[in-house]
Amino acid sequence: MTIGAPILEIEVLVIGLFVLMLEAFFERIDKRTLAYTAIFGLAGVLAASFFLAPAYADAAATGFWSFYTADPLAIFFKRFALVTTILVLVMMIDYAPIVRESVHGTTHQSGLGEFFALPIFTCVGLMWMASAIDFVMIFVSLELVTMSFYVLVSFTRRNPATLEAGVKYLILSALSTGFLVYGITWIFGVTGETNLARVATALASPAIETGPALFGMVLVLIALGFKIAAVPFQMWVPDVYQGAPTPVTAFLSVGSKAAGFVVLLRVLQPFFMLPQMERLLTVIALLTLIYGNLAALPQSNLKRLLAYSSIAHAGYLLIGVVSLAGEAVSFYLVAYLLMTLLSFTVLVVVAKQTGDNIEDFNGLAKRSPFLAFAMLIAMASLAGVPFTAGFLGKFFIFDAALRHHQTTLIVVGVITVACGFYYYLKVVRAMYWEASANDVAVPLSGLSRLTMSALIAGIIFLGVYPQPVLNALRPSNNDAAAVVR
């Protein structure tokens, strides 16, 4: 049995609406039921994504299919978005008590329903974005994602830091949207097209002026740089990450970043014939690597540390983008998803008891060996220790860079990896050889324990056996033969 790809997005949308309806019409139920419903539904969609009819769009496609593709990359990132959302929802269940404290409301669970429903709509946006091959479509799906994030970031609105984060995110994000639209306008003005493939053909013809197209492209790049937190568009990241509710931070740093990179991979392909773009991206990658890693060194708050580390990882990913290695970037993103979400899951649980500074992790190994071990794996993977997914991610990225003779990027990359070891192991140090202030074990729900175990297993499995991910990114021969519209 096979189904068409757009069904997936529609299903997710229906789940989101269903959860909202439940919330609206059944006031009495435990709001956490909503989250469980959503997780269950999304898992169903995830399973359904393995029964898709393959469908490709080419430059000649018209109508819906000139906006939308279901190539392996798109399907891959749809699954990526689904997995991320499911994990974020698990985190949100753990985080629910904190939300309840800081939301006004008449009943004891006011606000939780929306808190659980909004990520589903973000997920729809991410999934559309994975398939978008037209600037208009890219813009619309990006906005869907950003809108829901506006609300989520400032959700715990009694907390001033959260409000600050919300305002910062709102203003800067709106500004970057402006850049995006303006850039698209320029490109449309030059080429008369919005479909990426047709833009590429138009650009290839000698009659086109490259100057204005390049200008438009730089504007688009600025907007995407904001999404992926590349230097110098990273100013919002530390404050927003620290202020936003932790599950939302995790969602921002994984979902939003992955979406940005998918679009970047798609958009840059038509433009990579221009050497200026490559030079510009190389500079951005260098700045991102250096800034992210150096600024992470002195951090003492784990959430802020992870914010800077997310900038640093954007740098490694950009190396892959500059080297035109879509496969390496995708693999790195998967590794990044696993290890970032694992560290945030542990953070949510531990922060409930003590706090989110690195000091609050002191002696965690004694209090809760399992949590400490999970964090150890996450940090080892983020730093790039072999037998974890993070190492293979770096391996593929560096390989791609070597293939393209990006010597400067490689040298800087190796130095920053060493920096990374310092700040990630700082967390390990706190957990394993500092004495803890109290000896009370951190309470851990069964669902969270299960999720963490799954993430640990995933990190180690992909660290040893990467082939499944590599296979998923490539159209198999049968698929290519049977193109279905």
Place this chain on the structure above:
Amino acid sequence: VILLFIVFCPIVAALAILAGAPARRTALWAAGFTLAATALAYLGGFEAGQRGFQFVSSYPISSDWRINFTIGIDGLSLMMLVLTAVVTFAAIWFTGEISRHEHAFYACLLFIAGGAMGAFASLDLFFFYAFHELALIPTFLLIGIWGSGNREAAAWKITIYLATGSFILLLGLIMLYRSVPEAARSFDFRALQKAAATIPADAQGNIFLVLLIGFGILISLFPFHTWAPEAYASAPAPAAMLHAGVLKKFGLYGLLRLALPLLPQGAQQWNTLLIVLLLGNIIYVGLATIAQKRLDWMLGYSSVMHMGYIFLGIASGTLLGTNGAAVLIFAHGISIALLFGLAGEIRQRTGTLVLANLGGLGKVMPRAALAFGVAAFASIGLPGFANFTGEVMVLFGTFRNGANPDRFTIFQIATVLALWGVVISAVYMLRAYRQIFMGALRETWKGVTDIPRTLRAPIGILVAMSLWFGFFPQSFVRIVSPTFKSYFTQK
């Protein structure tokens, strides 16, 4: 199968200990089993004198990258496995009372041992590299949690140095992989060896330099050596034994295994640089060793210094010298492990390793004095010990390269200078022995007890190994030299 057991026994035991198995007993049994299995492979299964790899088994990992989990051994890796098994066993036996996180301590030790085993048995570059890195975080924890002195700084220093070194090494390995034409591309040693002739000379030079820096940092090649003495001084004795005795040899093994056969022209291009640097190891670090005032620092520096001889063997470009390097790797691993183990025992009893504060301990610790003396003689390279055999082979091998009665080349000059190193090591070792064990016994050390009788077993094994290969070096060379012979007949 026996190899799989050797590699995974320590790792499985480490996991079992983390899960709650009785720490010391499990660790000892695991190390014992591994040692027994290695001995079985050495005595029973392995056919010496044959070229190529034996006990090969392979499991595909990534077909896109032609990465397979392939393990197998030839003579060189067999001897490295024997060394690892012996030193691991001794290190775990030497482990005394652990006051906190006892389980984690033994698990870390076993992880290091398993990583070393895996690295030496891997025939696939990817796993060769990855297994070595497995030891990184356990080392960090071992020094950080259970270390002494300035443990925090030492832990950071070794971790960041080694992380940098290994990422440089990784780049070198990827370059190597990429330098072979598409069709022959593989992470498999054997496939690479076949394709080695196709690597262009200038690429060889670049790759060799990157590999040399990467491995050099891991081996503490001058001037990348500063992490080593500090880390070994702070590390708990068993960790120092394992790291200095076994793990550091990974880089040397890598050079012997990869750089020499695959990149012969690259090796020639950079030979002069390597010789200058290794003389830095022998002379400069040697003099620095004499200046040390604490036993642990002195041993740390001396282990850096002795790396110079092994490098000299690698740079010698003759079969004799290369064989000597292999013997010396083995011999040094054993003697330094014994020295670090004994130093740990002394520290446990007296609480200090400052040479000036010790003295006369030979009266209260006769067994320790004897063992330390033997190990010190071995380390200096007295005839009869394997260290002597190795050094003589290295020096002769190097001297013979391009020997010409009219004119000395760099090889002869290097040999002459390196000979001074023997004198240097005699100076610091004997002086340390005198200051610790001879002279008047201080009042404070009256109550110090000797090392327990049970330690005779690991000490005995280590000394016996050193003596056996010292008196019968042929039994060692016979096993490793088929590997090297193929390097020199290829040219």
